[in-house]
Amino acid sequence: MATITQKSIEIDVVVCDGGNEFKLKGEINEDLLIEELIYHKSDLIKVNFKEVVMINSCGVSEWIKFVEAVSNIGSKIQYFNCPQIIVQQVNMVTGFVPGNGSIETFYAPYFCDDCENEDKILLKSSDLKGRTAPELKCTKCGELSEIDAMEDIYLNFIPE
Amino acid sequence: MSSTTEKTINGKRFISLKYKFLVSQLVIFSISLISFLYYTIDLYLGDKTAYIYENSVSHIESQSNFIEKFLSSELNNSKLLFNTINLYNQKSDKIEIVEKFLTTNDIFLDLVFFKLNPETVQFEKKFSYMNPKILRRYKGNRKILRRHGLLFRELHDYYKSGQDIIFRIINTDRVVPHLYVAIKSKKKKGVYVFRYLIENMASSIFQSSSFTDFITDRSGKVLIHSSPEDVNQEFYDVYSKFFDDIKNAKNNSGVLTIDKATKGEFLVSYKINNVFGIITFSEISKTKAFEFTKLIIFKTIIFGILIGLIILIISLIFTQTITNPLNKLMRRTETMGLGDFESTVTVRSGDEIQLLADSFNFMTRKINQILVEIQDKGQMESELQTAKIVQNSLFPPDSLERDPYHLFGFYDSASECGGDWWGYKESRGKLYLFIGDATGHGVPAALVTASASSCCQTILEYIEYFDGQYARPSDILKLLNSIVLLTGGQKILMTFFVAVYDTETNTIEYSNASHNFPIIYKYSAENPTKKSIQALGKALGRRLGDKPDSEYTNEVIEIADKDVLLLYTDGPVEAVNKENIIWGERKFNKSFFSRAKKDPEMIIKGILEDGYAYFDGVPPEDDVILVATKFKIDGS
Numbered sequence: 001m002a003t004i005t006q007k008s009i010e011i012d013v014v015v016c017d018g019g020n021e022f023k024l025k026g027e028i029n030e031d032l033l034i035e036e037l038i039y040h041k042s043d044l045i046k047v048n049f050k051e052v053v054m055i056n057s058c059g060v061s062e063w064i065k066f067v068e069a070v071s072n073i074g075s076k077i078q079y080f081n082c083p084q085i086i087v088q089q090v091n092m093v094t095g096f097v098p099g100n101g102s103i104e105t106f107y108a109p110y111f112c113d114d115c116e117n118e119d120k121i122l123l124k125s126s127d128l129k130g131r132t133a134p135e136l137k138c139t140k141c142g143e144l145s146e147i148d149a150m151e152d153i154y155l156n157f158i159p160e
Numbered sequence: 161m162s163s164t165t166e167k168t169i170n171g172k173r174f175i176s177l178k179y180k181f182l183v184s185q186l187v188i189f190s191i192s193l194i195s196f197l198y199y200t201i202d203l204y205l206g207d208k209t210a211y212i213y214e215n216s217v218s219h220i221e222s223q224s225n226f227i228e229k230f231l232s233s234e235l236n237n238s239k240l241l242f243n244t245i246n247l248y249n250q251k252s253d254k255i256e257i258v259e260k261f262l263t264t265n266d267i268f269l270d271l272v273f274f275k276l277n278p279e280t281v282q283f284e285k286k287f288s289y290m291n292p293k294i295l296r297r298y299k300g301n302r303k304i305l306r307r308h309g310l311l312f313r314e315l316h317d318y319y320k321s322g323q324d325i326i327f328r329i330i331n332t333d334r335v336v337p338h339l340y341v342a343i344k345s346k347k348k349k350g351v352y353v354f355r356y357l358i359e360n361m362a363s364s365i366f367q368s369s370s371f372t373d374f375i376t377d378r379s380g381k382v383l384i385h386s387s388p389e390d391v392n393q394e395f396y397d398v399y400s401k402f403f404d405d406i407k408n409a410k411n412n413s414g415v416l417t418i419d420k421a422t423k424g425e426f427l428v429s430y431k432i433n434n435v436f437g438i439i440t441f442s443e444i445s446k447t448k449a450f451e452f453t454k455l456i457i458f459k460t461i462i463f464g465i466l467i468g469l470i471i472l473i474i475s476l477i478f479t480q481t482i483t484n485p486l487n488k489l490m491r492r493t494e495t496m497g498l499g500d501f502e503s504t505v506t507v508r509s510g511d512e513i514q515l516l517a518d519s520f521n522f523m524t525r526k527i528n529q530i531l532v533e534i535q536d537k538g539q540m541e542s543e544l545q546t547a548k549i550v551q552n553s554l555f556p557p558d559s560l561e562r563d564p565y566h567l568f569g570f571y572d573s574a575s576e577c578g579g580d581w582w583g584y585k586e587s588r589g590k591l592y593l594f595i596g597d598a599t600g601h602g603v604p605a606a607l608v609t610a611s612a613s614s615c616c617q618t619i620l621e622y623i624e625y626f627d628g629q630y631a632r633p634s635d636i637l638k639l640l641n642s643i644v645l646l647t648g649g650q651k652i653l654m655t656f657f658v659a660v661y662d663t664e665t666n667t668i669e670y671s672n673a674s675h676n677f678p679i680i681y682k683y684s685a686e687n688p689t690k691k692s693i694q695a696l697g698k699a700l701g702r703r704l705g706d707k708p709d710s711e712y713t714n715e716v717i718e719i720a721d722k723d724v725l726l727l728y729t730d731g732p733v734e735a736v737n738k739e740n741i742i743w744g745e746r747k748f749n750k751s752f753f754s755r756a757k758k759d760p761e762m763i764i765k766g767i768l769e770d771g772y773a774y775f776d777g778v779p780p781e782d783d784v785i786l787v788a789t790k791f792k793i794d795g796s
Binding site: 030056057058060064068074091092093094095109111132146148150152156 | 315442597598599600653655674675676677679693694695697699700702704706745746749
C-alpha cells in the first residue's frame, strides 16, 4: 500500500483484484495534485469516495482532468461508496464519470417523516431497477423512509 | 516616544545611558578602591607598626648590649689593674704600672687609693694618678674631673658591706660622664677607685639619625644622651610617668608610648641593665617613625586615583562604543516616527548591538515592505471596489414584473468580486434567463463571468439587430463556451444554465452546462410538498470553457399558471452552520416549496431568512444567487 499525502486529501493506493483501489480521505479541491494519482494508474481503477467530505468546483475540474487522463490511456474507472456530494457532481457535471466509468455503489439520503431521522443508505447501482429508489424502513422507528432527494434527479446517472 | 530634546521620558528626567554607565563604574570603582585601600592600608599599617616597634626594640637591645660589653670590659680592666697594682707598695711602681696600662686604654681617667684611717674612721687619699692626656683635653673642666662623684659616706657603707667591688656611671655636673669602679683592698685596708670616661662609648653608639638615645641611672637621672636639646625639667616631667611605668614593668625591656603634648607622641624603647644600674632607652617621634609609611599610603592613594581616572577614561570610551550605536538606533526610531522607513542604521560594533541594528534594519525593511503591500492592497481594494461597481452594473434590476411573469433575483458575493452571475432579457415575446457560476471566486472568476455576461448581452443585442431571430439556449451555450474557453484558458470553467420562456407557447426551452439543476414548482390547489417540485435535469452538457467542441442540447417543458421557476447557485445549499453541517438540498427545497404560492420576492426573502437562520452567523463561503420567476399565464 502506498499513501499519497497532499494538502487537503490523503489517498491510500491499495492493490486490488484487476488493478488499484484509491481510497480518498479529505477534501477534493484546487490543491489536488493529479500527477501523483496518474502515477498509480492501472487497467482498473477503483475509487472509494467514502471519506470524502467536500468537493468544490475547482476540485471537480481537477478530478475530471484525472479521469480523462487515465481513461484516455484505457483505464477503466469504477466509483464506490459515493456520498451525496459526489452523486450530485456525477449527475450535474458532464465528464465527472468518464465514458468507460461507472458508479458501483453510492449513498442515498433517506428521511423519515415520522421521526425525522436521516439515514445514509449504501445502494448498489446494479440492484436498482431504473431511476427508482428502493423503499426502506427507518433505522430508528421502523416506519417507511423515503429518499430525501428528487428521485429522478438523484438517480440521474442510472440508465433509464 | 518623547523626543530626546525634551530631556524627559514619561515625565521623568532623561538620563543618558552613558552617564549611568559612568556613574555605576565610578561607584563600583570607588567602593573597590576604598575597600582595597582600607584593607591594605590597615594591614600595612599594622605590619609597619609592628616593624617599627620591633626595630625600636632591636635598636635598644643593640645599644644596651654594646654598653654592657663596653662597661664589662672596663670593669675587667679595673680588676686586672687592681690585682697588679695591689701587689706594689711603692708609688713609682704603681705609676709605672698605671702608665703601662694607659698605653692600652685611652679612656682611663684616673686612679685614687683611699685608705681608711682607723682612728678617724675617715678615708684619706693616699695615692692618685690622673691621665695627663685627658687632663689636657679637659683643661677648663679639671676641677670637675677631679671631683669624685662618690661620696665618702657611700665608701664607708660599701667598705662595711660584704661587696668586694662596686661600680656605676656618674656624670659629674652633666659634663663628664664616666664609669666609677671601686674595689676594696683588704690587704691595704682601703679602696681603689678607678674612673673611665665613657664619652667615646656614647659617641660610638649614639649614631642613629632616627632615634634619640638616653642612658640614665635607676632613678631616672640622665647620664648620657644624644639629644640635641638640653635635658631639662620639662624632660623629666614628661618622662616621670615613663620611669614609674618601667619600674613596675615585669620585663627589662619594652616599648612604651609617651605624649609630649606639642611634639606629639613618641615611641620609647628601653632596656634596664641591673648589673650596671642603668636604663638605656631610645625615643622616636611617631610622626617621624610613620613618615615613610604615610608617604607610601599617600602615594598608594594617588596611584589608586590615577588608576581610577584611567579606568574611567577607558570606561568612557567603552561606554561610548555601546551608547553611540544606541543613540544611532534612537535617532533612527525618531526618523521612523517621522515616516522615514527607508533609511538604514549602520553599526559595526561586532556585538549584540550590531545584531540589534541588523534586526532593526530588517524590521524597517519589513515594515516598509508591509507599508508598500498595504498601499498596494489599498489600491487593489480600491480597484476591487471599482470592479465590484462595474460588476454590479452587469446585473439586471432585481425585480421585473410583467403580465405573464413576475421575477425577483438576489445576489450576494462571498468576496469583493464574485464568480456568479445571473441576468435576464426580454425580447420579442421571450424571456431569456441566465445563471452561471465560475470555478472559484474573486477577480479571475469575475473576469470570466463578465465575459460571459457581455457575451449574453451581445448575443441578444445581435438578435434584436437582425430582427428577432430566435437564439436557442444550446446555441447560446455554445457561443458562451467559446468565450469562456478563450478567457478562462481551460483553467477557469463555468457552469451555466440558459432558459427561454416563450410567452406564446407557454413553454420553457433550456440547456444546461453542468449547472445545478433549477427546480420548478408545479402549481396545484393543494398545499405544496416535495413532490410539487421537479428539477430541470436534462439537456446536460459540459461546463463552459472545458472543451472547444462541447455540444449542448435543448429540452422543453410546459409552463402552467402560477408555476414558479427557481434558479440558484450552489452557494446557499452548500453553506454550513457552526457545526459545519451544510444546509442541504432537502431543507433548501422545503424552504422553497413551502412558500411557492407567494410572490417571487417573498419566496426569495423567505429562503434567505431560513438559510441565514440555519447558518447562525456563519457567512456562506460561496456566492449566493437566487432567482424566482412566477408565471401568470391566466392573468392571475
